[in-house]
Amino acid sequence: MRPGEDDAELVRRARLGDRDAFAALVERHGAAMYRYARRMLHDDGAAEDCVQEALVSAWLSADRFRGEAAVRTWLFGILTNTVRRRVRTEARHPAAPLPEEAALPAAPGDPISAVEAADLRDALEIALRELPPMQRACWMLVEVERMPYADVARVQATTVDAVRGAVHRARTTLGRRLAPWR
Amino acid sequence: MAVDRDPSGRPEDHDHPDEVVARAAGTLREITDAGWVRAREAVLERVRRTLRPGPHVAGRSADGRFTVATPVLVDVLRRAVDGATPARVLDVQVDVDPDAELAGVALRLSVAYGSPIGPDAAAARSAVLAEVQRTLGTALVPERVTVDVHIADVHVTETRPPRPRGRENPTPEGPGGVPPA
Numbered sequence: 034m035r036p037g038e039d040d041a042e043l044v045r046r047a048r049l050g051d052r053d054a055f056a057a058l059v060e061r062h063g064a065a066m067y068r069y070a071r072r073m074l075h076d077d078g079a080a081e082d083c084v085q086e087a088l089v090s091a092w093l094s095a096d097r098f099r100g101e102a103a104v105r106t107w108l109f110g111i112l113t114n115t116v117r118r119r120v121r122t123e124a125r126h127p128a129a130p131l132p133e134e135a136a137l138p139a140a141p142g143d144p145i146s147a148v149e150a151a152d153l154r155d156a157l158e159i160a161l162r163e164l165p166p167m168q169r170a171c172w173m174l175v176e177v178e179r180m181p182y183a184d185v186a187r188v189q190a191t192t193v194d195a196v197r198g199a200v201h202r203a204r205t206t207l208g209r210r211l212a213p214w215r
Numbered sequence: 216m217a218v219d220r221d222p223s224g225r226p227e228d229h230d231h232p233d234e235v236v237a238r239a240a241g242t243l244r245e246i247t248d249a250g251w252v253r254a255r256e257a258v259l260e261r262v263r264r265t266l267r268p269g270p271h272v273a274g275r276s277a278d279g280r281f282t283v284a285t286p287v288l289v290d291v292l293r294r295a296v297d298g299a300t301p302a303r304v305l306d307v308q309v310d311v312d313p314d315a316e317l318a319g320v321a322l323r324l325s326v327a328y329g330s331p332i333g334p335d336a337a338a339a340r341s342a343v344l345a346e347v348q349r350t351l352g353t354a355l356v357p358e359r360v361t362v363d364v365h366i367a368d369v370h371v372t373e374t375r376p377p378r379p380r381g382r383e384n385p386t387p388e389g390p391g392g393v394p395p396a
Contacts, residue, residue, distance in 0.1 A: 045303065045304075045305070046293070048306075049289055049290060049293040049304060049306075049307060050267065050286045050287065050289050050290030050293065051290060051293070051294075052262070052263055055262060056259055056262065056263065059258065059259055059262060060255075060259075063251060063255060063258065064247045064248070064251050067248055067250060067251035067254065068243070068246075068247075068248055068251070071248055071250060077248075077250035077254075080248075080250060081250060081254040081257075081258070084251075084254070084258060085254070085257070085258045085261050085262075088258060088261075088262050089261060089262055089265050092262050092265055092267070093265065093267055096267070096286075150242045150245075151242075153235075153238065153239050153242050154239065154242040154243055154246070156239070157239040157240075157242065157243060158243075176236075176237070176240040177240050177243050177244045178244075179244075204233060204236055207233070207236045207239070208233035208235065208236050211233070211235045211236060211239055212235075214235045214238075214239075215234075215235050
């Protein structure tokens with residue numbers, strides 16, 4: 034990947050069969066896709082399977098991508114469908130709890146702040162699990178992935194108003210659950 | 216109500232009535248899951264091993280006939296044209312006859328703003344002819360195999376294409392040497 038290459042250029046080349054360009058898109062968006070899938074599925078193996086399946090599907094269908102949506106929106110749309118299929122399949126099997134060692138910090142920083150941030154994140158993870166899937170999905174995409182409401186509506190195949198309502202309800206619930214951190 | 220600007224540049228209603236929730240979201244945004252660190256290589260490998268389906272096209276070498284999947288041919292043609300012109304390939308259609316012989320190639324290009332269309336199209340066509348001969352070992356016969364070029368878009372490049380020699384006071388030009396309106 035050349036520095037500064039944007040998603041549109043990478044997807045143009047990927048559409049025409051350039052595996053390196055698609056791999057660059059995976060490097061760019063894979064971590065966020067995994068983060069979303071894991072919070073929707075509560076399972077590392079299932080998250081990995083879904084991200085892999087979504088990316089393979091994106092590679093196979095890239096030649097039909099016409100750029101109507103941002104590349105990230107396109108990838109998250111495919112992932113959302115993959116996750117939903119997985120949830121339906123596994124509805125009979127309760128999800129395993131998240132392991133203790135859930136994440137690597139992005140970079141070392143102030144130890145006290147890092148510990149506090151990790152504790153806050155753990156509390157958020159627990160609170161997130163109690164949200165209905167639609168609220169959790171919309172909140173993750175808007176607040177964590179910083180996606181515009183319109184893009185989230187496209188990803189979730191719903192309306193902007195529905196996304197706005199889901200995010201509002203999620204914020205209210207999370208705010209209540211995280212009140213001790215105030 | 217605080218109004219943020221979202222990554223797309225469109226004002227969005229990212230109001231945060233609760234600072235703690237916003238801070239918690241930030242802690243999640245900043246981490247890379249250990250699971251992704253472990254899975255990344257396997258996912259990339261799986262994607263790299265996945266072949267796009269497509270018809271095969273025949274090639275010839277001194278040892279005999281061989282076939283190439285059309286998605287592979289599309290990839291090498293795109294690289295050849297991108298490398299030979301400031302134009303960008305938007306689409307490559309490869310037409311294969313029932314005997315798996317190449318019957319035609321159709322290119323859709325975006326030309327660089329200010330770059331002359333005629334020479335770019337000719338360079339793209341030449342690059343296709345040369346790459347087909349290199350990859351398939353067969354020279355294209357114009358009467359039998361067509362190479363169609365369609366200019367579908369114009370893009371702006373950071374480095375402007377070189378101007379023709381001998382122009383002391385060049386005026387701004389659009390595609391095809393036509394001054395923009």
